[in-house]
Amino acid sequence: MKDSFFAPSAGNTGQVECYIVVGMIAGAAHHILNKDVVCIEELCLSKSDNVCKFNLKNN
Ligand SMILES: [Zn+2]
Numbered sequence: 248m249k250d251s252f253f254a255p256s257a258g259n260t261g262q263v264e265c266y267i268v269v270g271m272i273a274g275a276a277h278h279i280l281n282k283d284v285v286c287i288e289e290l291c292l293s294k295s296d297n298v299c300k301f302n303l304k305n306n
Pocket of ligand 1: 263264265288290291292293298299300
């Protein structure tokens with residue numbers, strides 16, 4: 248079972264599922280950087296990617 252210990256509880260759904268993590272990263276970045284940022288999950292284990300990859304952008 249590949250990457251099972253990192254797999255989100257949602258399982259393999261074919262789309263990104265880490266909305267909670269995305270929200271936490273965006274919230275933390277907002278506090279740390281004191282500006283509005285958006286966090287986008289580009290890769291996700293639930294989408295059959297090898298990793299979850301998050302990208303932060305200025306809003
Ligand atoms: Zn993910």
